[in-house]
Amino acid sequence: MPENTTLNSFINKADIAALPVLPHTLQVLKEAFEKPSFNYHHLNKILQYDPACMINLLAYANQEINKDFDKQISQVDHAAMLLGMERLEKFIGNITSLYSVSNKKVADKLSRLQHRGVHTAFQAQNFAQLIKDSSVSEIYTSSLVTPISELICWHLEPVKAQKVELLVFKEKLDYKQAQNDIFGFSYHELADALTHHWQIPSLFLKRQEMNELDDASRPVQCIYLAEKCSIIAEHGWYYDDMYQFIKLCADTFHYSEERTAQMLHRTAVNMAHKANEFYPVQTTISHLALLAGKVPYIQVIKVDEKKKNAVAENKPQSIPEKSAARIKQNKIASIELITSAVDFPDLIRLTMDALFETKVFNRISFIMLSKDKKYLQSRTLRGHKSKHLSDTLLSMQPANLFSKLLVKPQSVFINPLNYQKFAPLINETMHKMLGVEEFIAKSIHVKGKPIGLFYMDKHPLEDNVFHKMDIEDYNQMKIICTLFDKQLQKIS
Incomplete structure (x- = not known):
């Protein structure tokens, strides 16, 4: 396959630790470092809600630590421990917040993409717990960084990223085709390249390499389906594909549609509460979408009721x-x-x-x-x-x-x-x-x-x-x- 020089050139522009993080993340990080009781586990609790900061840290750690010895870092506490306090403080001193992004529309888009990553991580984690997978922590981290390519594109080339969306929504062009037309590569190709270049967790790399859902490993299935769920939810829980998605999850994990729907709804509400300080606007919108009828749970129940009524339609029934x-x-x-x-x-x-x-x-x-x-x-x-x-x-x-x-x-x-x-x-x-x-x-x-x-x-x-x-x-x-x-x- 010929080398994509456009993609390589773009990757060279994507500096380590360049993504702006959430303002709340930067504030909490600085406050945490000032406390004498700070330890590396505190860092993980903060970064679990900020995909950009997670990407920044893992990319920085893998680049730095490879100078010392050949080891891939996929967890925050490991990265912090191996970096040491001096390099960790240097890392935090170099990162910037979304407040530094002058274009408010771009800052809002970056924030929403991060929210999508957090939703993906929460959902993938719950999928993993549902099927009793042992790699819950790695699944969470690998899911959190799923919007990496869009985050990079919107940060480095916001005008081009906006053109991609215009081609999709106004001219109804295929999403991947629009990416190739504007950037010269697809977001999937960029994510794959960045995963190799920055040595992001190997499980995320396997997600990028996935071709068929049925052939994928259980952890990769969790990440893929969680990512799909977060994108549908971003359009609103009434999005037409939600019921088909619930059915797909139920078939993949061999659970009932009702239980799957309950779990999706519970995950979204739980995430909205826990991430409220980091995403006050997005979580409010999530609540607005979820409260009215508690979709998708009620949506599935209604479908089940229709099935039951169809079976019993020959029986005389009184009208409630x-x-x-x-x-x-x-x-x-x-x-x-x-x-x-x-x-x-x-x-x-x-x-x-x-x-x-x-x-x-x-x-x-x-x-x-x-x-x-x-x-x-x-x-x-x-x-x-x-x-x-x-x-x-x-x-x-x-x-x-x-x-x-x-x-x-x-x-x-x-x-x-x-x-x-x-x-x-x-x-x-x-x-x-x-x-x-x-x-x-x-x-x-x-x-x-x-x-x-x-x-x-x-x-x-x-x-x-x-x-x-x-x-x-x-x-x-x-x-x-x-x-x-x-x-x-x-x-x-």
Whole structure:
């Protein structure tokens, strides 16, 4: 195979310990080194949430230690111990944080790629524990560095890396082909080359060399499937491929789809809690995606229920009370009229009418994003009139729950079980605007751009009594908003 001079030239630009690390990582590292009680195991606890710093350290250690003796380093505590305090302090003194990246968009992308690496590591570790593999620690470290090629490309050539994404999302070009067209090599080739060049853990190298999932070793299967999971989750847990992915994992590891789905969900939530200090923005988005229906767990249960119902369809069945109520609501005129909407204002009006006519919500509002993208304001209101909700201008900065919700098409159900988790994103202006601590919100996007959101709650009426919201209320919203989404696609 001919030598790729473009790839070799790019690798030469990728200096050891060049990747900017998370600001929190650098801060904690410096604080840890100042403590007399510092030991090498503390380092591992810090770096397990920062793929860039992990890559930097392992690459630096393998380069330095090879000067002394031929030994590959794949664990943080081993690297730290063999480097010694003097070289370790030198290493920490040379690394920079994402704050040094002047382009905020690039810094955000690097942070999200690191978050993907951490999710991959958490998931691979849990896969390994599920199948009782003995190399859990090495699997975690090898999984953590999976976004190495994209991190390097976005750090060294952010303009080219952005062009790759534009070719994929706008021109629908194959991802690998786009990489080759722009960089002259694929990310996979770069990861493989860097693995050899920097002597990154051998297990990660085996992942790069994998051709068929069935032929791969168990540890490599854990890493591959975990990486795939983190990419799907990055698109949102409602991504179409999630159920097929759950089935693939279940078939590979020989566990039920239900148990696999439970484990995926538990891993994501656990990671979000543990890595919250390192990734406050990303973990918030993860929670937003996971809370609404607890996908992918509920998604699998619903599929299982359909299978059971198909088997028992010949048996006479009574209609449950809640199902009967839903059928009755589906006969409401506005619900049926949603599919007849010819333009966006008409669709908004009919959808809000349908939501209100179900008598599930006391207050429904269409909250619109201003043209300059600087604030949100209620444009249409059904039900209980509220001056605060109607008149308040909710600024998009500083970031709040609604501004986070508008990042992508998604919904959230805020209730007493999760309110404290999201309280930091509900600022004083937003709290006064809503006047309640239980509500449902769904973002609205047209051609990929945020327009606003639907907001629903059970604000007290004349009786001045607060009524609790439950999952059935959320399900009612989903039924109607699914029709809304389909019609919006048709008229956009």
